[in-house]
Amino acid sequence: MITKTEIEKANFRNVWVIGEVEDGTILPVTHELLGAARNLADKRGCEVWAVLMGSEIQNPQLFSFGADVCLLVDDHRINHFIDELESKILSRLIEKYLPEIILCGATSRGRALIPRVAVSCYCGLTADCTQLDIDPDNGDLLQTRPAFGGNILATIRSSNHRPQIASVRPRVMKIPQPDNDRDGITIFEKILPSDEINNKKVVDVYHDSQSAINLADAEIIIAGGRGTHGKAGFELLHQLAQKVGGAVGASRAAVDSGWIPYTHQVGQTGQTVQTKIYIACGISGQIQHLVGMQSCDLIIAIDKNPDTPMMQMADIAITGDMFEILPELINEINQR
Amino acid sequence: MKIVVCIKQVPASNDAKIDPLTKRIIRDTVKSIMNPFDNYALEESVRLREQFGGEVIALTMGPPAAEAILREAIALGVDSGILLSDRAFGGSDTWATSYALAKAIEKIGNVDLVICGKQAIDGDTAQVGPGIAAHLDWQQATYLVEIKRKDERIILTKRLHENGYDICEVTLPAVVTVVKGINTPRVPTLKGRLASLNAEITLWKPEDIDANIEQLGLNGSPTRVVKTEPPAPRTSSTIKIEGTPQQCAKELVRQLRLRSIV
Ligand SMILES: Cc1cc2nc3c(=O)[nH]c(=O)nc-3n(C[C@H](O)[C@H](O)[C@H](O)COP(=O)(O)OP(=O)(O)OC[C@H]3O[C@@H](n4cnc5c(N)ncnc54)[C@H](O)[C@@H]3O)c2cc1C
Ligand SMILES: Nc1ncnc2c1ncn2[C@@H]1O[C@H](COP(=O)(O)O)[C@@H](O)[C@H]1O
DSSP: OBOOSHHHHHTOOOEEEEOOEETTEEOHHHHHHHHHHHHHHHHHTOOEEEEEEESSOSOOOOGGGTOSEEEEEEOGGGSSOOHHHHHHHHHHHHHHHOOSEEEEEOSHHHHHHHHHHHHHTTOOEEOSOSEEEEOTTTOOEEEEEEETTTTEEEEEEOTTBSSEEEEEOTTSSOOOOOOTTOOOEEEEOOOOGGGGTTOOEEEEEEEOTTTSOOGGGOSEEEEEOGGGOSHHHHHHHHHHHHHHTOEEEEOHHHHHTTSSOGGGBBSTTSBOOOOSEEEEESOOOOHHHHTTTTTOSEEEEEESOTTSHHHHHOSEEEESOHHHHHHHHHHHHHTO | OEEEEEOOEEESSSOOEEOTTTOSEEOSSSOEEEOHHHHHHHHHHHHHHHHHOOEEEEEEESOGGGHHHHHHHHHTTOSEEEEEOOGGGTTOOHHHHHHHHHHHHHHHOSOOEEEEESOOTTTOOOOHHHHHHHHHTOEEEEEEEEEEEOSSSEEEEEEEETTEEEEEEEESSEEEEEOGGGOOOOOOOHHHHHHHHHOOEEEEOGGGGTOOGGGSHHHHOSOEEEEEEOOOOOOSOOEEEOSSHHHHHHHHHHHHHHTTOO
16 A cells, blocks of 8 residues: 555554465464564564464464464465465555554465455565564665575665565574463454455365475475486485485476476576575586575585586585496484 | 467566666567467467367567567467557556456457466566456466366366466456476477568557556556666675685585574
């Protein structure tokens, strides 16, 4: 909504977190966002509201993670993700309670839902923020995000519109220490008949963690490129990933060769990842790959050729044949 | 089926420069290409027309030079191209971009399906597709790896999620966004290339799409970029490990333990 004057802006209060609910379970990104929201709310001297939409939501009281209010829409009609329905409910709740700031997970669901809401409510939306702060002078939300494949950091604000909406990828913010003494109130909201106009139908759902986008959630990614030479090479990566509880990533060259499904591709036309550890095996590190992983905390490269861009930019570069080094590495980890 | 495919011209490499004054991208110094995800959107739209008949219109908003990707789209099989280009569109964020594109889609009229790429590689927001759907108040489905037709009015879409897929029945008219896995784009034929050279590109200004000028460009955009800076450089220098495979593995594990990782 357009808010040009301070008086108009003052109508909007509190920081909302749009929870990520799947099959009734609240996913960790919700807790991460609550930590970030608490921080912002303390600076603004306002409340944190957790907004949960789903069906048979387990333990919706998110007070220990920093929420003061839980706004709950629990209805069997929200058991699958129907963008139009959730967007209408959320837009209606925004108009009713007028939050000042909204944070939403930049997940496949969040990235489909929240732009729809931002357009309906005529407010600014900044995608994939990595830093959020309050401008002490005027209370605006300062939203910092990487653009151009991480080559620049842009700070964005939307001074004349409220609420200010930002999406944040999973694992970018830290989960706060839960405080079990904190308490709050729960508000129950219902689906209205008008929310149900012109919605699509989800007719089938299948879980398939192997081929779906599970990279964003991982702490460690073991990625293979053309140097992995085939499915057998990726089997080695899967073994290591299983040992360390990581996920397997890939360069486009490996995906296009048919060694691993597209959902594992990292880079410009795949996914951007920001894990604690990224182990690149037989990936030369062309710019289109680097832009997808250069923000990872610790980058380890294994390559026969010590002069590739990946080996130059890595924190730890191991020169050698991945087919000889990886089994030794698995061995070494087994011994601990 | 009448299909609109939304395509965007983006800087080819990721070394685009930012104008320190306007905070906008300097687009003249780098080579421009069609946003890679939009190639898949385009291919999908052409395949749907080949199966079910109808027409495909490529739509882009950008500077006059963006005409080039419309010609490329025609070479790749779309029937015609529309360019939204005017000062008033300049500085649009995703709200104003999706507004302008939605107004153009309304103007085209009787559109059944709008196909977008998952995201543009310059802004990386993935917001324009759902934004168009919201402006039009149409159904949407994002991250698609498959589109099938059920009947005249309904398509079956396969959506990619973090933990698998789902199948949605989407009633037309609708807006969808697609990811890379959905198809393998064709390369242009010589005949296509020749046709594209002479094809007429339609140029539309704000008044042609009955847009509210207040909601276009920088004026209509809720967000403002107030600062840009390079990210903090990676601080550590590279630690090089060489030796026998066993030595390498041992040293790596030692390095990880130094960082309390294993
Ligand atoms: C529009 C566009 C979008 C793109 N998007 C992406 C993207 O999203 N993601 C992406 O990854 N790429 C993308 N690319 C492709 C990118 O340019 C490169 O072609 C690709 O990343 C190369 O993959 P690679 O490093 O696995 O292969 P190569 O460049 O061939 O590197 C293989 C490496 O393996 C090493 N090697 C070989 N054998 C062994 C061994 N036994 N042990 C150890 N090392 C070994 C070699 O020394 C070499 O360094 C894109 C390209 C374009 C034009
Ligand atoms: N200026 C534009 N002109 C035409 N289509 C666009 C434009 N900007 C974005 N799109 C479409 O919206 C998708 C998502 O873009 P974005 O939200 O910018 O990441 C792209 O893949 C295009 O299909």
